[in-house]
Amino acid sequence: MTQLALVIDLNVCVGCHACVTSCKQWNTSGAAGPMFDDNPYGADPTGTFFNRVQTYEVGEFPCTETIHFPKSCLHCEDAPCVPVCPTGASYKRKEDGIVLVNYDKCIGCKYCSWACPYGAREFDEKQKVMKKCTLCVDRIYDMSIPEDRRKPACVISCPTSARLFGDVHDPESEVSIAIRENGGYPLMPEWGTKPANHYLPRRKTKLRIHEDELVRADNPLKKEDIRHEVSKDATLDDWLM
Amino acid sequence: MHPAFSVIFLTTLIGVGQGLFLALYSSQTYSIVNVLPAQPGSYYAIGGAIALGFLVAGLILSFFHLGHPERAWRAASQWRTSWLSREIIALPLVMSLIAVYILANWLELDADLYGWGMPGQVALTLGSLGAAANLLLFLCTGMVYAAVKFLQEWASPLTVLNYFLLGSASGFTLAAAYAAYQAPALTEFYAGWAIILTLAALATRAASLIRNARLKRISTLQSAIGVRHNKVQQRAMGMMGGSYNTR
Ligand code: SF4
Ligand code: SF4
Numbered sequence: 001m002t003q004l005a006l007v008i009d010l011n012v013c014v015g016c017h018a019c020v021t022s023c024k025q026w027n028t029s030g031a032a033g034p035m036f037d038d039n040p041y042g043a044d045p046t047g048t049f050f051n052r053v054q055t056y057e058v059g060e061f062p063c064t065e066t067i068h069f070p071k072s073c074l075h076c077e078d079a080p081c082v083p084v085c086p087t088g089a090s091y092k093r094k095e096d097g098i099v100l101v102n103y104d105k106c107i108g109c110k111y112c113s114w115a116c117p118y119g120a121r122e123f124d125e126k127q128k129v130m131k132k133c134t135l136c137v138d139r140i141y142d143m144s145i146p147e148d149r150r151k152p153a154c155v156i157s158c159p160t161s162a163r164l165f166g167d168v169h170d171p172e173s174e175v176s177i178a179i180r181e182n183g184g185y186p187l188m189p190e191w192g193t194k195p196a197n198h199y200l201p202r203r204k205t206k207l208r209i210h211e212d213e214l215v216r217a218d219n220p221l222k223k224e225d226i227r228h229e230v231s232k233d234a235t236l237d238d239w240l241m
Numbered sequence: 242m243h244p245a246f247s248v249i250f251l252t253t254l255i256g257v258g259q260g261l262f263l264a265l266y267s268s269q270t271y272s273i274v275n276v277l278p279a280q281p282g283s284y285y286a287i288g289g290a291i292a293l294g295f296l297v298a299g300l301i302l303s304f305f306h307l308g309h310p311e312r313a314w315r316a317a318s319q320w321r322t323s324w325l326s327r328e329i330i331a332l333p334l335v336m337s338l339i340a341v342y343i344l345a346n347w348l349e350l351d352a353d354l355y356g357w358g359m360p361g362q363v364a365l366t367l368g369s370l371g372a373a374a375n376l377l378l379f380l381c382t383g384m385v386y387a388a389v390k391f392l393q394e395w396a397s398p399l400t401v402l403n404y405f406l407l408g409s410a411s412g413f414t415l416a417a418a419y420a421a422y423q424a425p426a427l428t429e430f431y432a433g434w435a436i437i438l439t440l441a442a443l444a445t446r447a448a449s450l451i452r453n454a455r456l457k458r459i460s461t462l463q464s465a466i467g468v469r470h471n472k473v474q475q476r477a478m479g480m481m482g483g484s485y486n487t488r
Binding site: 017020021024047048054057059060067069080083084085086105106107108109110111114115117119122123127185186187188189191201202 | 315316324389460465470
């Protein structure tokens with residue numbers, strides 16, 4: 001079975017919101033659109049976005065770190081938003097595991113948004129139906145797009161390549177390897193929803209240098225130990241001796 | 242979570258209707274075994290019509306929270322998994338059973354169905370069916386909320402019990418008022434039960450408030466973003482602030 005998903009590397013994301021804007025652009029012009037904007041140029045703008053980059057501060061000042069946290073529907077393997085829907089508008093596709101909403105069936109009761117513990121569902125106040133990330137289902141299978149660009153809009157637009165896309169059920173896929181090798185984790189695993197999207201944690205890049213690496217133990221001439229006296233008015237020639 | 246006002250009206254109004262029906266049904270059952278004085282069929286029929294009126298009003302108001310009320314019929318399709326769908330089936334079921342009950346009482350239909358040689362067997366049968374459906378509806382309404390396990394405040398059997406007790410208390414109160422006007426002999430019976438139910442509802446509602454105050458959160462900000470640090474603060478909600486469900 002295939003389960004398509006995103007893997008987001010928090011160590012790489014710089015919080016530029018390129019994924020947010022490209023997501024909105026692609027989806028507002030596609031099958032899921034138009035996506036409602038309320039008061040976009042006013043003091044308190046809001047609207048329907050499938051992908052949002054939240055910002056968190058971890059630690060106590062001055063020892064803080066900023067974490068940019070892109071979040072969209074996680075395409076849960078055991079999606080709690082699906083069984084609660086009274087109309088069957090919410091469904092999970094068997095063939096690729098994408099969770100979708102049928103906009104022609106949805107009655108806009110919003111029950112599913114109570115059932116999604118991740119707050120990923122986005123009600124469209126204009127069309128009065130529930131929407132959410134479709135994993136760009138109208139893009140990833142589009143044969144008129146070159147094959148290497150048949151990926152969700154956010155993945156293509158990310159300037160730092162923080163977003164990976166693929167089948168998390170295929171152990172040899174890029175996303176599975178990334179999860180395996182970089183400690184990828186799901187959000188709120190305590191609820192058993194089994195989110196398909198994973199996150200790669202922040203990593204401290206530290207260079208650990210051992211004594212042996214500075215001084216070659218098996219160097220017969222002990223060349224590294226040779227130090228030259230340097231006079232006050234040393235020239236460059238002195239250094240090159 | 243902020244349930245829409247129309248949903249609050251729906252649950253309050255159908256609660257009154259359901260409770261009123263249960264009150265009429267219980268007094269009629271008592272009168273068949275001669276514990277309470279029997280009333281003419283029209284008494285139960287008019288009372289039933291008032292209950293039905295509340296249910297219809299609740300149903301109409303509930304449409305206002307839907308984005309697409311014209312598609313509401315689709316909501317009956319997922320009864321296998323969705324308590325909301327089950328509620329949407331139970332509501333018209335209750336309404337039609339009450340309608341049949343009203344008709345039978347108004348026409349004073351009767352027959353010796355079970356060979357007991359007592360009057361009121363048809364009304365008792367229809368009333369029992371209606372009462373069972375009413376309890377089912379209370380269960381569905383409560384489970385719509387109690388089944389959302391992530392909302393720990395609601396995910397408790399107390400939610401279902403509260404809907405049942407609060408709805409019945411308001412229905413019995415209305416029944417007491419109706420009886421005071423139409424059948425004073427029954428007022429005490431209804432009012433007595435209204436007081437008992439209200440006190441019981443007070444107890445269970447208080448129990449759920451205490452439970453909610455002492456809830457231990459299963460999820461934390463840490464598990465929400467997967468960062469293990471004692472101090473995590475959210476600084477921005479993302480593009481354009483909150484969405485409709487954070488407003
Ligand atoms: S993240 Fe929310 S909307 Fe997406 S599949 Fe899971 S429960 Fe459903
Ligand atoms: S808002 Fe739409 S998708 Fe969500 S539960 Fe209601 S009918 Fe289903």
